[in-house]
Amino acid sequence: MKNHVQPGVNVTLTASPYAVDSGEGVLAGQLFGIACGDAENGAEVTIQTEGVFDIAKESADVFTLGAPVYFDTATKTARSHTVTDSNSAGESEAQIGVAVEAAGAGASTVRVKLCTPVALA
Template structure:
């Protein structure tokens, strides 16, 4: 197929903010996990598919299959969509109780 470009699980873009490997990165409605470190203006590859262990607020409770959102200001996965302000990034694939500091998330891709 002549218009095919790439599979899409890894997207290379220009970093709008400094990022470290493993950080969540939200650009518009595109979310992924930084595959390496980057400073503003550097080339950055983000991984948009797969399951990642992500930090969350200790008080958030998530069950397997619950939607997970991205709190861009806190740089945390969260159960709270903040009245639509937080982008939905995937679903929980493990139970995360209160208190716990992380949850495994399957990204929406």
């Protein structure tokens, strides 16, 4: 196909509205992925949009196998529930995948199978 650009597993975009470290989540509208390298705010970063990743989570959150996983851009962490009151400052959140292992309170990460984000109203 003459119009095929790339498989789309890795996508390069601008890190905004925050700088990112390699391995951190990046949510840009409906596009979520894990940063493949460090990038300052406004610089280009390549993200991986498919796969299973250990993502930092809020220590109090609990995930069961198959539970939806949300991403909070204010804290750059996976959440087990939406945090609508954090959105007043312009942060956003979306369902980014499902937990492929249980993660209890006190755990620092949750193992997530990425999916196409679902925007929250």
